[in-house]
Amino acid sequence: MAKLTVEQALLRAKSQANKGEFDQAKALYESVLAAFPNNKRAKQALANLNTPEPIQTGLKIPPQELINALTALYNQRQFTQAADQAKRLTQEYPNSFVLWNLSGAVNKALGILDKAEQGFRRASEINPKYPDAHNNLGVTLKDQGKLDEAIASYQQALELKPDYAAAYYNMGTALKDQGKLDKAITSYQQALQLKPDYASAYNNMGNALKDQGKLDEAITSYQQALQLKPDYASAYNNMGIALKDQGKLDEAIASYQQALELKPDYASSYNNLGIALKDQGKLDEAIMSYQQALQLKPDYAEAAKNIVKLPIASLSQKALDLVELYLRNIDDMASSTSSLQFLKANYLMHCKNYDSAFIKFCEANIRKYEEVADKLGDLNDKYERSHKRIRKWSPKIQPLAKIRIKKIFILGSSRSGKSSLEQILSKSRKVLPKYEAINLSCLRGLGVDLSNNRETTFKDFFYEEEEILLEKGYKIATSTNPTSLFYLDFIHDCLEDCYFIFLNRNILDVASEVFIKEYNNENYYSYDAVEIMKYLRIYNGVSNVFSTKVPDRSMQVTFDEIRENPSRVVEKISQFMNTNFYIENYENKTAKASGESPFRTHFKNMILGGDGSDITEI
CATH class of the missing domain: 1.10.8 (Helicase, Ruva Protein; domain 3)
Incomplete structure (x- = not known):
């Protein structure tokens, strides 16, 4: 010593x-x-440390210089040469757990996961007391989708080495993939207790918190990651996603741009930047971002999908060429998915080949409906319960309003023109647009009687402090979340100074536009014509009942008014709310580009099979 x-x-x-x-x-x-x-x-x-049983007298032990040489090849990223060397050495020294561990590492680097698993598993069998082998085996199992086995391996590593921060981190990642977010967060926290400067743990914990809808906490976690690692492009990108989900589009865009400054070939950040720009109505800039993502990663499905989801006639020839290249090179297995069928249909629509596009949309919907049909029953029950509850509801008498942010809920089904109206109103400096990024989970589970529930605050809904927004000069917050309609009674009774604007559009235009969109979340009705019509009629029924019960807080606007005379729409809303929006430029390119759906006739003739004469507005 x-x-x-x-x-x-x-x-x-x-x-x-x-x-x-x-x-x-x-x-x-x-x-x-x-x-x-x-x-x-x-x-x-x-x-x-116990002298392990597998190391027996008489067994060949590899010289240290051979191990060092193999390690050097791995560190120099000469993985193919290292794999050949590892294969030869493990044959010569079959009981060296060090060599088997290295064999696993080089094969994992090459993406040969079955051989990587074999190497790490053999290392852990030869030396069961070697925690690194158990951890490495867990990582490989996780990459193969064997999450339960991966977690068992991490637990074994932690039994041998309780202060193994990386094993806690890796276990958190596997738990997150299983959807066990609380347990994942706990695992990340344990990793951080052992290693407080673990930037990756803060980043991944932020992702788990974001998935829980805890956006403020997620952003704090990303910020902690960035304090430790200021050049952490992934943390900036993830923080941008959380900020976008809060409706803070300017801040989200700044975060994506920071990620791209650090990592100019970050295709995912270009794609996310495009989404935020599109939500701001900056279509040309959005297209440029999506194009950049596809140029960097020609097989990037999400970027291709996002390009073709933009309005007809908005795309450059370069954008269409990139999508065409993507479609030409797509894998045969992927071509059978409903998602790719929607992409192909949208591409044909942009090429103005509407007949072929609609046929492709029908194929996509058949496939998608098969995936979601079992969920429709629960969704329809939910809508019917909401309709019955609001019919029985007696509105709460609101107190005299203090100086508060006025809340406008712009309501209508998908494709009804809500976003177009919100874009017009958001041109006022008084208006904070929250888009669909509001928190309705604070209402879910409430009973019909709200008297026993705690007060639901502005921040619960909008993620921000009302007083701070007032200090910044905001007078109005808007939301276009379509699910809000089924909680209107709760929203009215929980929040003061709320106004409700219902959008009306020809039901055939709405139905045909819904039919050609691929939705996630709860829009399962979208893939069947009958279910679409059922949903739209329930939506219309709820709107009519609510408007009758609170006429002083409800008004209706048509899609055609927004498209043809947006200035008049703003005047009507100003009179309705007794508020001057001070908007100088009413032009709304997105609304004007819409008009009648090119698939209205296709939908009526090919799906409804009738003249649709009883169908008017919704």
Whole structure:
């Protein structure tokens, strides 16, 4: 010990243990503890160190220079050469857990996961007390989708090494993939207790919090990751997603741009930037971002989908060419999915080949309906319950309003023109547009009687403090979340100073536009014509009942009014709310580009099979 520092002794002991020289390692750990009885690292290592049964006398042990040479090839990223070397060495020294662990590492780097699993599994069998092999095996199992087995491997690593921060982190990732978000967050927190500068753990914990809808906490977690690692492009990108979900589009765009400054080839950030720009109505800039994403990653399905979801006639020839290239190179297996059928149909629509496009939309909907049909029953029950509840509801008498943010809920089914109206109103400096990014989960589960529930605040709905927004000069917040309609009674009774604007559009235009869109979340009715019509009639019924019960807070606007005379629409809303919006430029390119759906006749003739004469507005 006189010639070695404590740190040097611990490192040499660890090296000896990794080579299977357990007696020498044990002696070094004991000498450290003789001099420093409370050294935690030596205590833990000695507790984990038992001369393993697999290392038997007479077995060949590889020279250290061979291990060093193989490690050097791995560190130099010469993975193919390293894999060949590892194969030869494990045949010559079949009981070296160090070599098997290295074999697993190089094969994982090459993406050969079955051989990687074999290497790590063999290393853990030869030396069951080697925590790194169990952790590495867990990572490989997780990458293969074997999440339960992966978690078991991480747990085994942690039994051997309770202070193994990386194993806690990896277990958190597997738990998140299982949807066990609370457990994942706990695992990340345990990793951070052991390693407070673990930037990746903060980033991934932010992702789990975001998935829970805890956007403020998620953003704080990303910020902590960035404090530790200011050049962390992924954290900026993820923070942008959370900010967008809060409706803070300017801040989201700034975050994506920061990610791209750090990583100019970050295709995902270009795609996300495009989404935020599109939501702001900046279509030309959105197209440029999507194009950049596809140029960087020609097989990027999400970017291709986002391009073709933009309004007809908005795309450049370059954008269409990139989508065509994507479609030409798509894998045969992917071509059978409903998602790709929607993409192809949208591409044909932009090429103005409407007949072929509609046939492709029908194929896509048949496939998608097969995937979601079992969920429609629950969804229809939910809509019917909401309709009955609002019919029985007696509105709460609101107190005299204090100085508060006025809340406008712009209501209508998908494709009814809600976003177009919100874009017009958002041109006023008084208006904070929240888009669909409001929190309705604060209402779910409430009973019909709200008297026993705690007060639901503005921040619960809109994620921001009302007083702070007032200080910033905002007077109005808007939301276009379509699901709001089924909670209107709760929204009215929970929030003061609310106004409800219902959008009317020809039902055939709405239905045919809904039919050609691929939705996620709860829009399962979208893939069947009968279910679409049922949903639209329920939506219309709820709107009419609510408007009758609170006529002083409800008004109707038609889609054609928004498209043809937006200035008049703003005047009507100003009179209705007794508020001047001070909007100078009413032009709304998105609304004007819409008009009658090119698929109205297709939908009526090919789907409804009738003249649709009884169908008017919704």
